[in-house]
Amino acid sequence: MMKYEELIENFSWTETRRQVVGDPDGVFNLAIEICDKWADDPNRIAVYWEDEAGKEEVWTYKKLKEKTNQMANALKSMGIKKGDRVAGLLGKDMELVVTIIATLKIGAVYVPLFTAFGPDALMYRLGDVKANLLVTNKEQVRKLDDQNYSFEILLVDGLTSNGESFWEFVESFSIDYEVENTLAIEPAIIQYTSGTTGLPKGAITKQQSGYSLYPYYKFAMHIEEDDVFFGGADLGWSYGLGPCTLAPLSLGAKTVIYKGPFEPERVFQVLDKYQVTNFAYAPTAYRMMMATGIETMRKYNIKVKKFNSAGEPLDGEVVRFFEEHFGRAIYDHYGATEIGMIVNNYNILDMEIKPGSMGLPIPGFNVALLDEEGNNVQKGEVGQIALDTSDGLTHFAGYWNNTEKLQEKMLGNWFLSGDLAKQDEDGYFWFQGRADDVITSAGYRIGPTEVEASLNEHPAVLEAAVVGKPDELKGEIVKAFVVLNETHTPSDELKEELSLFVKHNLSKHQYPREIEFLEAFPKTQSGKTQRYLLKKREYEKQQ
Numbered sequence: 238m239m240k241y242e243e244l245i246e247n248f249s250w251t252e253t254r255r256q257v258v259g260d261p262d263g264v265f266n267l268a269i270e271i272c273d274k275w276a277d278d279p280n281r282i283a284v285y286w287e288d289e290a291g292k293e294e295v296w297t298y299k300k301l302k303e304k305t306n307q308m309a310n311a312l313k314s315m316g317i318k319k320g321d322r323v324a325g326l327l328g329k330d331m332e333l334v335v336t337i338i339a340t341l342k343i344g345a346v347y348v349p350l351f352t353a354f355g356p357d358a359l360m361y362r363l364g365d366v367k368a369n370l371l372v373t374n375k376e377q378v379r380k381l382d383d384q385n386y387s388f389e390i391l392l393v394d395g396l397t398s399n400g401e402s403f404w405e406f407v408e409s410f411s412i413d414y415e416v417e418n419t420l421a422i423e424p425a426i427i428q429y430t431s432g433t434t435g436l437p438k439g440a441i442t443k444q445q446s447g448y449s450l451y452p453y454y455k456f457a458m459h460i461e462e463d464d465v466f467f468g469g470a471d472l473g474w475s476y477g478l479g480p481c482t483l484a485p486l487s488l489g490a491k492t493v494i495y496k497g498p499f500e501p502e503r504v505f506q507v508l509d510k511y512q513v514t515n516f517a518y519a520p521t522a523y524r525m526m527m528a529t530g531i532e533t534m535r536k537y538n539i540k541v542k543k544f545n546s547a548g549e550p551l552d553g554e555v556v557r558f559f560e561e562h563f564g565r566a567i568y569d570h571y572g573a574t575e576i577g578m579i580v581n582n583y584n585i586l587d588m589e590i591k592p593g594s595m596g597l598p599i600p601g602f603n604v605a606l607l608d609e610e611g612n613n614v615q616k617g618e619v620g621q622i623a624l625d626t627s628d629g630l631t632h633f634a635g636y637w638n639n640t641e642k643l644q645e646k647m648l649g650n651w652f653l654s655g656d657l658a659k660q661d662e663d664g665y666f667w668f669q670g671r672a673d674d675v676i677t678s679a680g681y682r683i684g685p686t687e688v689e690a691s692l693n694e695h696p697a698v699l700e701a702a703v704v705g706k707p708d709e710l711k712g713e714i715v716k717a718f719v720v721l722n723e724t725h726t727p728s729d730e731l732k733e734e735l736s737l738f739v740k741h742n743l744s745k746h747q748y749p750r751e752i753e754f755l756e757a758f759p760k761t762q763s764g765k766t767q768r769y770l771l772k773k774r775e776y777e778k779q780q
Contacts, residue, residue, distance in 0.1 A: 238587035241597055244456060248600035250630070253451050261448045265421035268305065268341035270447035271486040273416065276302035282491045285465075285511055286331050289497030294331060298489075301338070303412040308339035310410035315370065315389065319344030319417055322366045322427065324388075325472075326350040326359070326373040329496040332393040332403060333472060334482070336372045341444075344417035345369075346424045348439075351473030353762050356380045358437075362429050363388060366439055366637060421445035427637050428475045430574050439637030440574045446479070446632035447487050450577050452601045454484040457570055458515065458545050459584035465511055467493040468545075469504070469518040474763055475574040476547055481517055490515070501526045502533060509537040515584075517545035520555065521764060523567060527558045534562065543584040544568060549765060550668045550686055552693045553592030560590075571595035571668065573654055575633045575646070576624045579604050580658075580666045593690050595658065595666040602630065606658060606666075611648045616660045619669050619684060623651040657684050674768050676705035678713050681746050685715075685768065691743040692717060695735060697725040702758055704772035706751060707779045717749035718771055720757060727754040 239247075258274050259265030275281055275298040284296040317323060323340040325347065327333040340347040348366050350359060359380060363371065368388040371378075375394055393403045401409070419425075426442040443449075454460050458480060468481025485492040493511050497503065499522060508516065518526075523546060526534075544559060544567040551569045560566040568590065572578030582588065582596035598604035605613055606620030614620035624631065627650035635643045646653050657669040669675070669684025676683040685703035692701035700720040705713035719735065721727065732752040740748035759767045 238585070241583065241586055241588055244583065244586060245600050248452070250601060253448060253601070256451060256455075257448050259421065259445065259448070261421050261445045263421060264418045265445045265448070266341060266344075266416050266419045267425045267444050267447050267483070268338050269416055271483050272298060272305060272338050273302050275486075275489045281489065283486060284331070284334070285491065285493045286329075287493075287495055287497075287507070289495075289503075296331065301335070304335050304407070305338040305342060306412050306414035307407050307410045308335050309342040309414045309416075311407050312339055312343055312345070312370070314410070315391070317343065317345055317370055319419070321345045321369040322348050324348040324350055324363060324366070324368045324371045326352060326354075326371060326377045327393065327472075328352055329472060329494050330393065331494075333372070334494070335407075337472075337478075341425055342414060342416045344419045344423070346427055348427050348429075349473050349475075349478050351471060351762055352377060354380075354473075356384060358762075360384050360386070362437065362439075365429075366427055419444045421448070422634065424634060426478070428478070428574050430475075438639055438642050440475075441634040441637055442479075443632050443634050447483070449630050449632040450479065450484070451487075452599050453570075453572075453578040453581065454480070454488060456583050456585045456600065457568065457578060457581035457596075458484060458517065459543050460485050460488045460490050460515055462489045464488075464490040464515040464543075465493065465513045466490050466515045466517075467495070467507060467511065467513040468516070469495075469499065469522055470548075480545075480547070480578070485515075499525075501529045505529075505534060505537040505539065508539050508541060512538075512540045514540055515543045515545070516541045517547070519548045519764065520546055520551045521549075523551065523555050523559070527555055531562055539563060541565065545570060545584070547572065547578065548763075550593060550595070550690060552690055554694060556590065556592040566590040566592075569593075569595060571622075571656075571658075571666065573656070576652060576654055577632055579624055580622070589663075591661075591663075591665050593667065594661075595668050597664055597666070603628075605651070606660060607648065607651060607653070611651065614659075616662060616664075619657050619659045619675070621672055622654040622656045622658050622666070623648065624654070626650050626652050659684075671768070674704070674772070676703070676713050676715055678705065678708070678715060678746070679711040683715060683747050688715060688717065688739060688743065688747050688749065691739045691747075692719065692735060692749075694742065695738050697721055697731060697735070700758060700766070702766045702768055702771055703749065704768055704775060706775045714750040715747060716751040716753070716775060718753050718755050718758065720755055 283298040286294040425444045427439040429437040466485035470477030547570040568582040571580040580595045603625035688703040689701040706716040708714045759770045
């Protein structure tokens with residue numbers, strides 16, 4: 238296997254162009270890349286679909302092409318045209334996958350929605366994007382009972398005005414469809430970001446994302462045509478839609494889509510049943526899988542050769558556990574909706590995995606750590622992760638009807654991620670928290686993530702969240718909120734033990750001066766801890 242330096246040196250966008258059908262500088266339709274270009278082989282499997290009740294379906298790329306062509310014709314019959322916005326509010330249903338690809342085929346823009354959203358969250362997004370059509374089911378549409386809206390609704394488990402079921406309606410149309418000649422720079426997806434403050438913003442993904450995101454799919458996830466890929470994230474989120482669904486399809490792999498609640502042993506069953514070789518899930522899922530114990534794992538024949546993780550830093554204990562018991566470390570990745578996955582550990586490489594590290598910058602892009610003036614920081618210093626957009630290669634085309642928000646995120650040609658990191662002597666990035674989560678204490682700038690990672694290494698700690706608490710002398714002190722494992726109970730002695738544990742294992746200026754035990758943390762719909770609410774509470778106490 239090659240080394241990272243060789244990957245960077247040998248990378249070529251010219252070679253990447255050979256992997257796509259469309260022209261990244263001209264006509265490019267994402268639907269062709271993720272479906273149609275693989276459909277000539279009638280036996281090539283695209284999706285193994287299964288739900289928690291055990292219902293199973295096998296979809297070839299040929300079947301997927303035909304059904305999405307029929308759906309594209311159906312959408313056109315409903316008056317949906319190029320540039321219109323089609324929203325999907327479903328779980329991991331094949332009706333949703335078909336809707337997404339069909340929407341792209343007609344040049345309309347797909348808007349993912351998460352089924353855990355309530356009425357306010359849904360109506361804000363649907364209203365902001367001026368949706369033309371919502372594809373959903375009876376359970377979800379009840380959330381809109383008392384709402385005023387002008388978009389059409391198509392139920393996948395209901396009847397049309399002609400008394401047809403969803404599939405009867407779709408299958409009444411031709412299996413032939415000429416895909417719209419969209420330009421590479423035209424919008425394909427509008428994904429609303431779940432920021433910690435302010436209203437969500439609609440991040441626009443270009444049609445050519447199948448080209449610009451290829452280095453991540455190929456090198457970090459290392460998806461190959463003969464892989465059986467299984468990704469756990471929901472299609473309502475950017476990682477679930479892109480890397481976990483569109484990525485394996487764009488590389489012609491077999492994709493497992495499991496519709497059911499997350500249960501660690503059920504995941505092991507799916508990995509065994511479909512002989513999954515490439516797997517992606519969030520750190521919380523990996524921790525829960527580890528917690529089932531090695532005896533449970535040994536009941537299953539796990540063939541995974543590539544483990545991927547994203548969403549939050551992965552603690553070293555989990556990485557080492559998987560390396561010991563599966564012969565393969567979990568490869569942690571970092572990114573965001575707007576910038577893609579730009580700092581990674583690369584499954585394609587023979588590289589050292591440093592547990593807790595985000596990895597190294599992605600080939601083909603210029604990634605830097607910047608100070609507030611836009612200067613590169615020195616190795617070992619904390620800076621904001623930024624992506625150079627001057628070459629136009631990024632898949633991101635700004636925010637929907639919100640140029641002001643885009644300007645706030647730009648520093649010259651640099652798009653600022655809002656995330657802080659530092660590089661070690663080998664160039665590896667280490668996540669330090671959000672830019673607005675930085676703790677300034679006695680002149681030190683302390684990223685909360687490193688302190689949290691240290692606390693998470695203690696056997697008593699289930700979860701940790703660290704914020705800055707106002708302090709007259711130091712400006713702020715480090716305060717930790719801790720959710721304990723069931724085997725431990727809160728006590729002053731344990732608080733002292735945890736503080737000393739961090740002081741010993743991390744540093745004398747980063748350890749928490751104060752610890753508070755909680756039953757649970759406030760979290761976003763996607764499961765991320767909302768530190769800003771904990772910090773807000775501490776500041777309000779001082780008023």
